[in-house]
Amino acid sequence: MAGQKSLSPFGGCVDLTSARVGGKTLRCSDDFFAPMANLLKSGRGVFIPEKFLLELR
Secondary structure: OOOOOOOOOOOOOOOOOOHHHOOOOOOOOOOOOOOHHHHHOOOOOOOOHHHHHHHHO
16 A cells, blocks of 8 residues: 555554564463464454354353
């Protein structure tokens, strides 16, 4: 998407907590939805409705 500006004020910044640059999770308060290591992955999260609904039963 060349030529488009990022809507985020942090669009041009380096994510220093990213796993790509060595960031690690030490602990989290709730990993019901996904493993805590997913907090440091780049990109948007993926919502899988079937998995969420099965977990609630």
